[in-house]
Amino acid sequence: MKVLIPLMTILAVAFADHEFRLWNNCPFTVWPGLLNNPNKPLPENGGFALEKYHTRAFHVPDGWAGRIWARTNCNGAGHCETGDCGNRIECRGAGGVPPVSLAEFTFDGSGNMDYYDVSLVDGYNLPISIFPIDGxxxxxxNSHYDCNTAGCKADINAHCPNELAIRNSAGWPVACKSACLAFNTDEYCCRxxxxxxxxxRSRDWPVNYPAIFKQSxxxxxxxxxxxxxxxxTCHGNGGARTGYVVKFCP
Structure with a gap:
Protein backbone atom coordinates (compact mmCIF):
# COMPACT_ATOMS: atom_id res chain seq x y z
CA MET A 1 0.00 0.00 0.00
CA LYS A 2 1.43 3.38 -1.03
CA VAL A 3 1.43 6.23 1.46
CA LEU A 4 1.03 9.61 -0.19
CA ILE A 5 2.90 12.47 1.47
CA PRO A 6 1.24 15.87 1.01
CA LEU A 7 3.23 18.31 -1.09
CA MET A 8 3.15 20.95 1.65
CA THR A 9 4.76 18.49 4.06
CA ILE A 10 7.58 17.85 1.57
CA LEU A 11 8.08 21.59 1.08
CA ALA A 12 8.09 22.20 4.83
CA VAL A 13 10.82 19.59 5.30
CA ALA A 14 12.85 21.09 2.46
CA PHE A 15 12.52 24.59 3.90
CA ALA A 16 13.62 23.36 7.34
CA ASP A 17 16.83 21.83 5.99
CA HIS A 18 20.10 23.42 4.92
CA GLU A 19 21.90 22.03 1.89
CA PHE A 20 25.65 21.50 1.83
CA ARG A 21 27.52 21.04 -1.43
CA LEU A 22 31.08 19.84 -0.92
CA TRP A 23 33.07 20.64 -4.04
CA ASN A 24 36.51 19.12 -4.53
CA ASN A 25 38.31 21.44 -6.92
CA CYS A 26 41.69 19.87 -6.08
CA PRO A 27 43.52 17.79 -8.72
CA PHE A 28 43.47 14.82 -6.34
CA THR A 29 40.99 12.96 -4.14
CA VAL A 30 40.18 14.38 -0.71
CA TRP A 31 38.27 12.76 2.13
CA PRO A 32 35.94 15.31 3.77
CA GLY A 33 35.51 14.94 7.51
CA LEU A 34 32.31 16.09 9.24
CA LEU A 35 31.79 16.71 12.95
CA ASN A 36 28.61 17.79 14.71
CA ASN A 37 28.44 19.98 17.80
CA PRO A 38 27.00 18.32 20.94
CA ASN A 39 23.30 17.38 20.64
CA LYS A 40 23.33 17.94 16.85
CA PRO A 41 23.04 15.10 14.30
CA LEU A 42 26.12 13.75 12.55
CA PRO A 43 25.76 13.96 8.74
CA GLU A 44 27.00 11.25 6.36
CA ASN A 45 28.45 9.17 9.24
CA GLY A 46 31.18 11.78 9.51
CA GLY A 47 33.10 11.34 6.28
CA PHE A 48 33.59 9.94 2.79
CA ALA A 49 35.89 10.02 -0.22
CA LEU A 50 35.42 12.77 -2.81
CA GLU A 51 37.20 12.37 -6.13
CA LYS A 52 38.89 15.27 -7.87
CA TYR A 53 36.54 17.81 -9.48
CA HIS A 54 33.48 16.08 -8.00
CA THR A 55 30.70 17.46 -5.77
CA ARG A 56 28.59 15.72 -3.15
CA ALA A 57 25.46 17.22 -1.58
CA PHE A 58 23.62 16.44 1.65
CA HIS A 59 21.28 18.18 4.09
CA VAL A 60 21.37 19.06 7.78
CA PRO A 61 18.41 20.21 9.89
CA ASP A 62 17.56 23.70 10.98
CA GLY A 63 19.67 24.71 13.98
CA TRP A 64 22.62 22.48 13.07
CA ALA A 65 26.16 23.40 14.10
CA GLY A 66 29.46 21.73 13.34
CA ARG A 67 32.60 21.70 11.21
CA ILE A 68 33.91 20.32 7.92
CA TRP A 69 37.50 19.71 6.84
CA ALA A 70 39.45 17.86 4.13
CA ARG A 71 41.71 14.91 4.77
CA THR A 72 44.51 14.16 2.33
CA ASN A 73 46.37 11.10 1.07
CA CYS A 74 44.23 8.52 2.90
CA ASN A 75 45.17 4.87 2.42
CA GLY A 76 43.05 1.73 2.22
CA ALA A 77 43.16 1.30 5.99
CA GLY A 78 41.61 4.75 6.45
CA HIS A 79 44.75 6.48 7.75
CA CYS A 80 45.22 9.98 6.31
CA GLU A 81 48.36 12.07 5.98
CA THR A 82 46.53 15.19 7.22
CA GLY A 83 43.24 15.61 9.07
CA ASP A 84 43.09 11.96 10.17
CA CYS A 85 40.12 11.06 12.38
CA GLY A 86 41.18 7.72 13.82
CA ASN A 87 42.16 5.57 10.84
CA ARG A 88 38.70 5.36 9.29
CA ILE A 89 36.95 6.88 6.30
CA GLU A 90 33.71 7.57 8.21
CA CYS A 91 34.85 9.65 11.18
CA ARG A 92 31.74 8.70 13.26
CA GLY A 93 32.03 11.57 15.70
CA ALA A 94 35.82 11.94 15.82
CA GLY A 95 37.49 15.24 14.93
CA GLY A 96 40.39 15.73 12.59
CA VAL A 97 43.93 15.71 13.95
CA PRO A 98 45.37 19.23 13.53
CA PRO A 99 46.81 21.06 11.74
CA VAL A 100 43.80 21.26 9.44
CA SER A 101 41.78 24.02 7.74
CA LEU A 102 38.26 24.08 9.21
CA ALA A 103 34.91 25.29 7.82
CA GLU A 104 32.68 26.08 10.82
CA PHE A 105 28.91 26.67 10.89
CA THR A 106 26.17 27.65 13.35
CA PHE A 107 22.78 27.82 11.66
CA ASP A 108 19.89 30.06 12.68
CA GLY A 109 21.68 31.41 15.71
CA SER A 110 19.39 34.44 15.97
CA GLY A 111 16.47 35.56 13.84
CA ASN A 112 17.18 33.05 11.06
CA MET A 113 20.77 34.28 10.87
CA ASP A 114 23.63 31.85 10.18
CA TYR A 115 27.24 32.20 11.27
CA TYR A 116 30.11 30.68 9.29
CA ASP A 117 33.88 31.00 9.11
CA VAL A 118 37.08 29.31 8.04
CA SER A 119 39.43 28.74 10.96
CA LEU A 120 43.21 28.30 10.86
CA VAL A 121 43.46 28.57 14.65
CA ASP A 122 44.85 25.04 14.87
CA GLY A 123 46.72 25.30 11.58
CA TYR A 124 46.29 24.71 7.85
CA ASN A 125 46.43 21.81 5.42
CA LEU A 126 44.47 22.86 2.28
CA PRO A 127 42.91 25.98 0.77
CA ILE A 128 39.17 26.08 1.54
CA SER A 129 36.29 28.51 1.06
CA ILE A 130 32.61 28.85 2.01
CA PHE A 131 29.94 30.71 0.06
CA PRO A 132 26.13 30.64 0.07
CA ILE A 133 24.21 28.96 -2.76
CA ASP A 134 22.51 31.38 -5.16
CA GLY A 135 18.81 31.81 -4.48
CA ASN A 142 26.58 46.16 2.55
CA SER A 143 29.04 44.60 4.97
CA HIS A 144 31.86 42.49 3.57
CA TYR A 145 30.83 39.84 6.10
CA ASP A 146 27.19 39.59 4.97
CA CYS A 147 26.69 36.47 2.77
CA ASN A 148 30.08 36.78 1.10
CA THR A 149 32.87 34.25 0.62
CA ALA A 150 34.82 33.24 3.70
CA GLY A 151 38.02 31.29 3.47
CA CYS A 152 41.61 30.84 2.54
CA LYS A 153 42.71 30.49 -1.09
CA ALA A 154 46.46 30.74 -0.49
CA ASP A 155 48.95 27.88 -0.29
CA ILE A 156 50.33 28.53 3.19
CA ASN A 157 52.33 25.30 3.07
CA ALA A 158 54.56 26.87 0.42
CA HIS A 159 55.89 29.47 2.88
CA CYS A 160 55.24 27.84 6.26
CA PRO A 161 58.14 28.45 8.69
CA ASN A 162 60.23 25.35 9.29
CA GLU A 163 59.33 25.26 12.98
CA LEU A 164 55.62 25.04 12.09
CA ALA A 165 55.78 22.76 9.04
CA ILE A 166 54.52 19.17 8.90
CA ARG A 167 56.40 17.22 6.22
CA ASN A 168 55.68 13.94 4.51
CA SER A 169 58.16 11.11 4.04
CA ALA A 170 59.53 12.81 0.93
CA GLY A 171 60.21 16.02 2.86
CA TRP A 172 57.43 18.10 1.30
CA PRO A 173 55.36 20.35 3.61
CA VAL A 174 51.78 19.01 3.75
CA ALA A 175 50.43 21.11 6.63
CA CYS A 176 51.35 24.12 8.75
CA LYS A 177 50.83 24.23 12.52
CA SER A 178 49.52 27.26 14.34
CA ALA A 179 51.82 28.79 16.95
CA CYS A 180 49.48 27.53 19.67
CA LEU A 181 49.67 23.97 18.39
CA ALA A 182 53.45 24.13 17.91
CA PHE A 183 54.48 25.83 21.16
CA ASN A 184 51.46 25.39 23.50
CA THR A 185 52.05 28.66 25.40
CA ASP A 186 49.44 30.82 27.11
CA GLU A 187 50.34 33.77 24.89
CA TYR A 188 49.80 31.96 21.59
CA CYS A 189 46.83 29.91 22.86
CA CYS A 190 45.01 32.91 24.42
CA ARG A 191 44.61 31.29 27.83
CA ARG A 201 47.70 40.56 21.57
CA SER A 202 50.45 40.37 19.00
CA ARG A 203 52.73 42.57 21.11
CA ASP A 204 52.83 39.75 23.70
CA TRP A 205 53.85 37.08 21.16
CA PRO A 206 57.58 36.29 20.81
CA VAL A 207 57.03 36.03 17.04
CA ASN A 208 53.85 37.16 15.29
CA TYR A 209 53.12 33.82 13.64
CA PRO A 210 49.37 34.51 13.31
CA ALA A 211 50.25 37.38 10.96
CA ILE A 212 51.67 34.84 8.50
CA PHE A 213 48.24 33.21 8.30
CA LYS A 214 46.34 36.51 8.29
CA GLN A 215 48.41 38.11 5.55
CA SER A 216 47.86 35.06 3.32
CA THR A 233 26.70 35.93 8.70
CA CYS A 234 23.83 35.28 6.30
CA HIS A 235 20.01 35.17 6.30
CA GLY A 236 17.70 32.77 4.52
CA ASN A 237 15.73 33.88 1.47
CA GLY A 238 12.05 34.07 2.40
CA GLY A 239 10.77 30.81 3.88
CA ALA A 240 13.68 28.77 2.53
CA ARG A 241 16.82 27.95 4.48
CA THR A 242 20.29 28.92 3.38
CA GLY A 243 22.52 26.47 1.55
CA TYR A 244 26.31 26.59 1.37
CA VAL A 245 29.14 25.40 -0.84
CA VAL A 246 32.33 24.27 0.87
CA LYS A 247 35.01 24.31 -1.80
CA PHE A 248 38.38 22.62 -1.42
CA CYS A 249 41.21 24.20 -3.45
CA PRO A 250 39.13 27.23 -4.51
Missing part, protein backbone atom coordinates in the same frame (compact mmCIF):
# COMPACT_ATOMS: atom_id res chain seq x y z
CA UNK A 136 18.93 30.55 -0.89
CA UNK A 137 20.01 33.75 0.88
CA UNK A 138 19.41 37.47 1.18
CA UNK A 139 21.80 40.21 2.18
CA UNK A 140 20.67 42.70 4.82
CA UNK A 141 23.64 45.08 4.65
CA UNK A 192 45.52 32.03 31.43
CA UNK A 193 46.26 35.75 31.77
CA UNK A 194 45.81 36.05 27.99
CA UNK A 195 42.27 34.61 27.83
CA UNK A 196 40.53 37.82 26.72
CA UNK A 197 40.67 39.77 23.45
CA UNK A 198 42.33 42.71 25.19
CA UNK A 199 45.10 40.52 26.67
CA UNK A 200 45.71 38.15 23.74
CA UNK A 217 44.20 34.59 4.24
CA UNK A 218 42.65 37.83 5.55
CA UNK A 219 39.13 36.33 5.68
CA UNK A 220 40.04 33.37 7.91
CA UNK A 221 40.62 33.09 11.66
CA UNK A 222 44.33 33.27 12.48
CA UNK A 223 44.04 33.06 16.29
CA UNK A 224 41.32 32.61 18.90
CA UNK A 225 40.10 36.24 19.14
CA UNK A 226 40.24 37.11 15.46
CA UNK A 227 36.42 37.46 15.31
CA UNK A 228 35.98 40.92 13.83
CA UNK A 229 37.68 40.09 10.53
CA UNK A 230 36.72 36.44 10.22
CA UNK A 231 33.07 35.77 11.18
CA UNK A 232 30.50 35.89 8.36
Missing amino acids: TYRRVS GAHNRPETC CPDAYSYAYDDTSSTF
Whole structure:
Protein backbone atom coordinates (compact mmCIF):
# COMPACT_ATOMS: atom_id res chain seq x y z
CA MET A 1 0.00 0.00 0.00
CA LYS A 2 1.43 3.38 -1.03
CA VAL A 3 1.43 6.23 1.46
CA LEU A 4 1.03 9.61 -0.19
CA ILE A 5 2.90 12.47 1.47
CA PRO A 6 1.24 15.87 1.01
CA LEU A 7 3.23 18.31 -1.09
CA MET A 8 3.15 20.95 1.65
CA THR A 9 4.76 18.49 4.06
CA ILE A 10 7.58 17.85 1.57
CA LEU A 11 8.08 21.59 1.08
CA ALA A 12 8.09 22.20 4.83
CA VAL A 13 10.82 19.59 5.30
CA ALA A 14 12.85 21.09 2.46
CA PHE A 15 12.52 24.59 3.90
CA ALA A 16 13.62 23.36 7.34
CA ASP A 17 16.83 21.83 5.99
CA HIS A 18 20.10 23.42 4.92
CA GLU A 19 21.90 22.03 1.89
CA PHE A 20 25.65 21.50 1.83
CA ARG A 21 27.52 21.04 -1.43
CA LEU A 22 31.08 19.84 -0.92
CA TRP A 23 33.07 20.64 -4.04
CA ASN A 24 36.51 19.12 -4.53
CA ASN A 25 38.31 21.44 -6.92
CA CYS A 26 41.69 19.87 -6.08
CA PRO A 27 43.52 17.79 -8.72
CA PHE A 28 43.47 14.82 -6.34
CA THR A 29 40.99 12.96 -4.14
CA VAL A 30 40.18 14.38 -0.71
CA TRP A 31 38.27 12.76 2.13
CA PRO A 32 35.94 15.31 3.77
CA GLY A 33 35.51 14.94 7.51
CA LEU A 34 32.31 16.09 9.24
CA LEU A 35 31.79 16.71 12.95
CA ASN A 36 28.61 17.79 14.71
CA ASN A 37 28.44 19.98 17.80
CA PRO A 38 27.00 18.32 20.94
CA ASN A 39 23.30 17.38 20.64
CA LYS A 40 23.33 17.94 16.85
CA PRO A 41 23.04 15.10 14.30
CA LEU A 42 26.12 13.75 12.55
CA PRO A 43 25.76 13.96 8.74
CA GLU A 44 27.00 11.25 6.36
CA ASN A 45 28.45 9.17 9.24
CA GLY A 46 31.18 11.78 9.51
CA GLY A 47 33.10 11.34 6.28
CA PHE A 48 33.59 9.94 2.79
CA ALA A 49 35.89 10.02 -0.22
CA LEU A 50 35.42 12.77 -2.81
CA GLU A 51 37.20 12.37 -6.13
CA LYS A 52 38.89 15.27 -7.87
CA TYR A 53 36.54 17.81 -9.48
CA HIS A 54 33.48 16.08 -8.00
CA THR A 55 30.70 17.46 -5.77
CA ARG A 56 28.59 15.72 -3.15
CA ALA A 57 25.46 17.22 -1.58
CA PHE A 58 23.62 16.44 1.65
CA HIS A 59 21.28 18.18 4.09
CA VAL A 60 21.37 19.06 7.78
CA PRO A 61 18.41 20.21 9.89
CA ASP A 62 17.56 23.70 10.98
CA GLY A 63 19.67 24.71 13.98
CA TRP A 64 22.62 22.48 13.07
CA ALA A 65 26.16 23.40 14.10
CA GLY A 66 29.46 21.73 13.34
CA ARG A 67 32.60 21.70 11.21
CA ILE A 68 33.91 20.32 7.92
CA TRP A 69 37.50 19.71 6.84
CA ALA A 70 39.45 17.86 4.13
CA ARG A 71 41.71 14.91 4.77
CA THR A 72 44.51 14.16 2.33
CA ASN A 73 46.37 11.10 1.07
CA CYS A 74 44.23 8.52 2.90
CA ASN A 75 45.17 4.87 2.42
CA GLY A 76 43.05 1.73 2.22
CA ALA A 77 43.16 1.30 5.99
CA GLY A 78 41.61 4.75 6.45
CA HIS A 79 44.75 6.48 7.75
CA CYS A 80 45.22 9.98 6.31
CA GLU A 81 48.36 12.07 5.98
CA THR A 82 46.53 15.19 7.22
CA GLY A 83 43.24 15.61 9.07
CA ASP A 84 43.09 11.96 10.17
CA CYS A 85 40.12 11.06 12.38
CA GLY A 86 41.18 7.72 13.82
CA ASN A 87 42.16 5.57 10.84
CA ARG A 88 38.70 5.36 9.29
CA ILE A 89 36.95 6.88 6.30
CA GLU A 90 33.71 7.57 8.21
CA CYS A 91 34.85 9.65 11.18
CA ARG A 92 31.74 8.70 13.26
CA GLY A 93 32.03 11.57 15.70
CA ALA A 94 35.82 11.94 15.82
CA GLY A 95 37.49 15.24 14.93
CA GLY A 96 40.39 15.73 12.59
CA VAL A 97 43.93 15.71 13.95
CA PRO A 98 45.37 19.23 13.53
CA PRO A 99 46.81 21.06 11.74
CA VAL A 100 43.80 21.26 9.44
CA SER A 101 41.78 24.02 7.74
CA LEU A 102 38.26 24.08 9.21
CA ALA A 103 34.91 25.29 7.82
CA GLU A 104 32.68 26.08 10.82
CA PHE A 105 28.91 26.67 10.89
CA THR A 106 26.17 27.65 13.35
CA PHE A 107 22.78 27.82 11.66
CA ASP A 108 19.89 30.06 12.68
CA GLY A 109 21.68 31.41 15.71
CA SER A 110 19.39 34.44 15.97
CA GLY A 111 16.47 35.56 13.84
CA ASN A 112 17.18 33.05 11.06
CA MET A 113 20.77 34.28 10.87
CA ASP A 114 23.63 31.85 10.18
CA TYR A 115 27.24 32.20 11.27
CA TYR A 116 30.11 30.68 9.29
CA ASP A 117 33.88 31.00 9.11
CA VAL A 118 37.08 29.31 8.04
CA SER A 119 39.43 28.74 10.96
CA LEU A 120 43.21 28.30 10.86
CA VAL A 121 43.46 28.57 14.65
CA ASP A 122 44.85 25.04 14.87
CA GLY A 123 46.72 25.30 11.58
CA TYR A 124 46.29 24.71 7.85
CA ASN A 125 46.43 21.81 5.42
CA LEU A 126 44.47 22.86 2.28
CA PRO A 127 42.91 25.98 0.77
CA ILE A 128 39.17 26.08 1.54
CA SER A 129 36.29 28.51 1.06
CA ILE A 130 32.61 28.85 2.01
CA PHE A 131 29.94 30.71 0.06
CA PRO A 132 26.13 30.64 0.07
CA ILE A 133 24.21 28.96 -2.76
CA ASP A 134 22.51 31.38 -5.16
CA GLY A 135 18.81 31.81 -4.48
CA THR A 136 18.93 30.55 -0.89
CA TYR A 137 20.01 33.75 0.88
CA ARG A 138 19.41 37.47 1.18
CA ARG A 139 21.80 40.21 2.18
CA VAL A 140 20.67 42.70 4.82
CA SER A 141 23.64 45.08 4.65
CA ASN A 142 26.58 46.16 2.55
CA SER A 143 29.04 44.60 4.97
CA HIS A 144 31.86 42.49 3.57
CA TYR A 145 30.83 39.84 6.10
CA ASP A 146 27.19 39.59 4.97
CA CYS A 147 26.69 36.47 2.77
CA ASN A 148 30.08 36.78 1.10
CA THR A 149 32.87 34.25 0.62
CA ALA A 150 34.82 33.24 3.70
CA GLY A 151 38.02 31.29 3.47
CA CYS A 152 41.61 30.84 2.54
CA LYS A 153 42.71 30.49 -1.09
CA ALA A 154 46.46 30.74 -0.49
CA ASP A 155 48.95 27.88 -0.29
CA ILE A 156 50.33 28.53 3.19
CA ASN A 157 52.33 25.30 3.07
CA ALA A 158 54.56 26.87 0.42
CA HIS A 159 55.89 29.47 2.88
CA CYS A 160 55.24 27.84 6.26
CA PRO A 161 58.14 28.45 8.69
CA ASN A 162 60.23 25.35 9.29
CA GLU A 163 59.33 25.26 12.98
CA LEU A 164 55.62 25.04 12.09
CA ALA A 165 55.78 22.76 9.04
CA ILE A 166 54.52 19.17 8.90
CA ARG A 167 56.40 17.22 6.22
CA ASN A 168 55.68 13.94 4.51
CA SER A 169 58.16 11.11 4.04
CA ALA A 170 59.53 12.81 0.93
CA GLY A 171 60.21 16.02 2.86
CA TRP A 172 57.43 18.10 1.30
CA PRO A 173 55.36 20.35 3.61
CA VAL A 174 51.78 19.01 3.75
CA ALA A 175 50.43 21.11 6.63
CA CYS A 176 51.35 24.12 8.75
CA LYS A 177 50.83 24.23 12.52
CA SER A 178 49.52 27.26 14.34
CA ALA A 179 51.82 28.79 16.95
CA CYS A 180 49.48 27.53 19.67
CA LEU A 181 49.67 23.97 18.39
CA ALA A 182 53.45 24.13 17.91
CA PHE A 183 54.48 25.83 21.16
CA ASN A 184 51.46 25.39 23.50
CA THR A 185 52.05 28.66 25.40
CA ASP A 186 49.44 30.82 27.11
CA GLU A 187 50.34 33.77 24.89
CA TYR A 188 49.80 31.96 21.59
CA CYS A 189 46.83 29.91 22.86
CA CYS A 190 45.01 32.91 24.42
CA ARG A 191 44.61 31.29 27.83
CA GLY A 192 45.52 32.03 31.43
CA ALA A 193 46.26 35.75 31.77
CA HIS A 194 45.81 36.05 27.99
CA ASN A 195 42.27 34.61 27.83
CA ARG A 196 40.53 37.82 26.72
CA PRO A 197 40.67 39.77 23.45
CA GLU A 198 42.33 42.71 25.19
CA THR A 199 45.10 40.52 26.67
CA CYS A 200 45.71 38.15 23.74
CA ARG A 201 47.70 40.56 21.57
CA SER A 202 50.45 40.37 19.00
CA ARG A 203 52.73 42.57 21.11
CA ASP A 204 52.83 39.75 23.70
CA TRP A 205 53.85 37.08 21.16
CA PRO A 206 57.58 36.29 20.81
CA VAL A 207 57.03 36.03 17.04
CA ASN A 208 53.85 37.16 15.29
CA TYR A 209 53.12 33.82 13.64
CA PRO A 210 49.37 34.51 13.31
CA ALA A 211 50.25 37.38 10.96
CA ILE A 212 51.67 34.84 8.50
CA PHE A 213 48.24 33.21 8.30
CA LYS A 214 46.34 36.51 8.29
CA GLN A 215 48.41 38.11 5.55
CA SER A 216 47.86 35.06 3.32
CA CYS A 217 44.20 34.59 4.24
CA PRO A 218 42.65 37.83 5.55
CA ASP A 219 39.13 36.33 5.68
CA ALA A 220 40.04 33.37 7.91
CA TYR A 221 40.62 33.09 11.66
CA SER A 222 44.33 33.27 12.48
CA TYR A 223 44.04 33.06 16.29
CA ALA A 224 41.32 32.61 18.90
CA TYR A 225 40.10 36.24 19.14
CA ASP A 226 40.24 37.11 15.46
CA ASP A 227 36.42 37.46 15.31
CA THR A 228 35.98 40.92 13.83
CA SER A 229 37.68 40.09 10.53
CA SER A 230 36.72 36.44 10.22
CA THR A 231 33.07 35.77 11.18
CA PHE A 232 30.50 35.89 8.36
CA THR A 233 26.70 35.93 8.70
CA CYS A 234 23.83 35.28 6.30
CA HIS A 235 20.01 35.17 6.30
CA GLY A 236 17.70 32.77 4.52
CA ASN A 237 15.73 33.88 1.47
CA GLY A 238 12.05 34.07 2.40
CA GLY A 239 10.77 30.81 3.88
CA ALA A 240 13.68 28.77 2.53
CA ARG A 241 16.82 27.95 4.48
CA THR A 242 20.29 28.92 3.38
CA GLY A 243 22.52 26.47 1.55
CA TYR A 244 26.31 26.59 1.37
CA VAL A 245 29.14 25.40 -0.84
CA VAL A 246 32.33 24.27 0.87
CA LYS A 247 35.01 24.31 -1.80
CA PHE A 248 38.38 22.62 -1.42
CA CYS A 249 41.21 24.20 -3.45
CA PRO A 250 39.13 27.23 -4.51
